[in-house]
Amino acid sequence: MQVDQFYINGEWVKPFSKDTFALVNPATEAVIHHIPLANQADVDRAVSAAKQAAVSYSETTVQERIGWLTNLLQIYRQRAADMTDAMINEMGTPRSFTEAVQTPCGDGHIEAMLEVLADFEFSHTSPRGGSTLRHEPVGVSVLITPWNWPINQVVVKVLPSLAAGCPCVLKPSEESPLSALLFAQMVHDAGFPAGAFNLINGNGAVAGHHLTSHPDVDLVSFTGSTRAGKLVQTNAIDTVKRVVLELGGKAPNIIFADADLPAAIAFSAQGCFSNAGQTCDAPTRVLVERSIYEQVKVGLIEATNNTQVDDPQKTGDHIGPVVNRRQFEQIQSMIQQGIDEGAELLAGGVGRPAGLEQGYYVRPTLFAVDHTMTINTEEIFGPVLCISVFDTEEEAIRMANDTIYGLGAYIQTTDLAKAQRVAKRIRAGNISINGAAYDYDVPFGGMKQSGNGRENGLYGLHDFLDIKAITI
Incomplete structure (x- = not known):
């Protein structure tokens, strides 16, 4: 894990940007890292890597994806203690709560996605039998996650993207980069192809804006405030991207x-x-x-x-x-x-x-x-x-x-x-x-101004797939 680098096209690379964010431990108020903040050139490099991988990764077999996810599950469990420590330091979630609730979200969701892939029919006949229906990857996905449930929000976006065959660019919150960087190393070690998964750190005004308006991005999955979600939708309008939003609540x-x-x-x-x-x-x-x-x-x-x-x-x-x-x-x-x-x-x-x-x-x-x-x-x-x-x-x-x-x-x-x-x-x-x-495996998402789309398991996978009908 390289705290001062981004993970792009299968390797850790130095950012073009010189801007940094002082990551503060919320329990001590001490700066623990200076995290690089991506500029437009960094965004372009990450999106380009995903775009170049789109055709080859979309043609990987379900069994290959199951193999990489199985490797990821094994690695995640081996490094669960490291993930716990990362979240404690970056957002102050207490150790017992993190060990019991936050960290298990990672392997819990990997297991659920493996179950989905084992049974999902990417190609099947239409209800009346006259056509073939194919579920195909939407394309390059941008995944923007918040800091409050760090690894949970990363995996509920990364897993369906990779399972569907969509190469992705992850931008975690700059407030919780450590868990995401550790996860990037896990993805690398699991053997996913270069360009299938990419990670940059950055803020919303620069990296977030360029990612959500980038012409080579086909889908944006965003979790955050309702105010920010509206900006994401606005940015995506010109290229009619698919936008999946999980926003605020007052339950x-x-x-x-x-x-x-x-x-x-x-x-x-x-x-x-x-x-x-x-x-x-x-x-x-x-x-x-x-x-x-x-x-x-x-x-x-x-x-x-x-x-x-x-x-x-x-x-x-x-x-x-x-x-x-x-x-x-x-x-x-x-x-x-x-x-x-x-x-x-x-x-x-x-x-x-x-x-x-x-x-x-x-x-x-x-x-x-x-x-x-x-x-x-x-x-x-x-x-x-x-x-x-x-x-x-x-x-x-x-x-x-x-x-x-x-x-x-x-x-x-x-x-x-x-x-x-x-x-x-x-x-x-x-x-x-x-x-x-x-x-x-239960779908999670909102109505009204709490967003659209659903995350988790089968229902999360659907958001990253287009349906093509082939009739002879």
């Missing part, structure tokens, strides 16, 4: 009176605060049926106050810092705005937790809110939980859907018929009932 979490309240309260706090609240589908809006509101409020106050914040290098059930100073200050501003708007501060508040004066640590915070308050409608991306009250099932559904987002939603009830009924009416791509977790 509702409905707790009905018949829920298992201890379990629902524990899930609500953990779901919001884990990963320091930096999860796009985190259940940040808790909607509680009036008859149990006070009981849930008391339980969430206790759960919030009991959420520990500590050094991410330590093992244990605690959360770490948020990713950088800008994010820390934005969260502080949103907490203060909640106070200024008149929300009832139930736990936490502005400032760092006691005893943590260095590092971008945020106090887990709980507000009782009016449904329309800013902190209850805008994505905060930090450990801030809002609680509000509803009277009827109909009102709960209306409040849940009263958002521009539609990524995730959560329902807590022991009445599974009611859970299914409510789930059908909520406009969100992924709905969890009673804290159930999605498997790696």
Whole structure:
């Protein structure tokens, strides 16, 4: 792994650009690396490598791709500890959480994609039998990933691209380059052909802009904010690229009176605060049926106050810092705005937790809110939980859907018929009932301004394939 280089056309190369980004460890506020930032020449070199590989890589057999992915799975598992360390250092995700949740996303998704490739029919007859339908690679893909779930977001884009036969250029967030660089070395060691996978680091304004508007790019898969997603779509218009977006969220979490309240309260706090609240589908809006509101409020106050914040290098059930100073200050501003708007501060508040004066640590915070308050409608991306009250099932559904987002939603009830009924009416791509977790083969993506397309397994593969009909 070469921190000061890019991976292009099967080798580590020095960037043309002299610009760098100071990568800061969010727990110590110390600069740990200076990461090169790609300029237009770097982008052109990476895209050219992918384009040159497009024909030969698209003609590789499924068995060849399965072989390379199997090698990758083996290598990933051998270097899982290195991947854990990389994510701890770049984004401050705590060691125990990283080992149990973040790092396993890599091999979990590789396994799921191998299962898909083993059974997927790239060529088959049409439903009435008169034509042959071929699923062919879209072409050169650009993959732009965020920092909050570093390796997860890398693999859910790289794997379907390579499995489909699309050579790709990965631009990870400059805030989380270490895990992506390590993954690039794994791809190299797995034996993928030169040009099939390329990596550059860079910022959105330069590298991101040139990648998403590049005439030789056929598909852009982007995960990030809704604001940035709109810019990606705009950049792609002139060449009518396929654009796959996984964007922001403000997920509702409905707790009905018949829920298992201890379990629902524990899930609500953990779901919001884990990963320091930096999860796009985190259940940040808790909607509680009036008859149990006070009981849930008391339980969430206790759960919030009991959420520990500590050094991410330590093992244990605690959360770490948020990713950088800008994010820390934005969260502080949103907490203060909640106070200024008149929300009832139930736990936490502005400032760092006691005893943590260095590092971008945020106090887990709980507000009782009016449904329309800013902190209850805008994505905060930090450990801030809002609680509000509803009277009827109909009102709960209306409040849940009263958002521009539609990524995730959560329902807590022991009445599974009611859970299914409510789930059908909520406009969100992924709905969890009673804290159930999605498997790696389950499609993930949003509705409304949370994006389009789907990631994971078979459904992620489809986004990188065109359908050709051949009729004789």
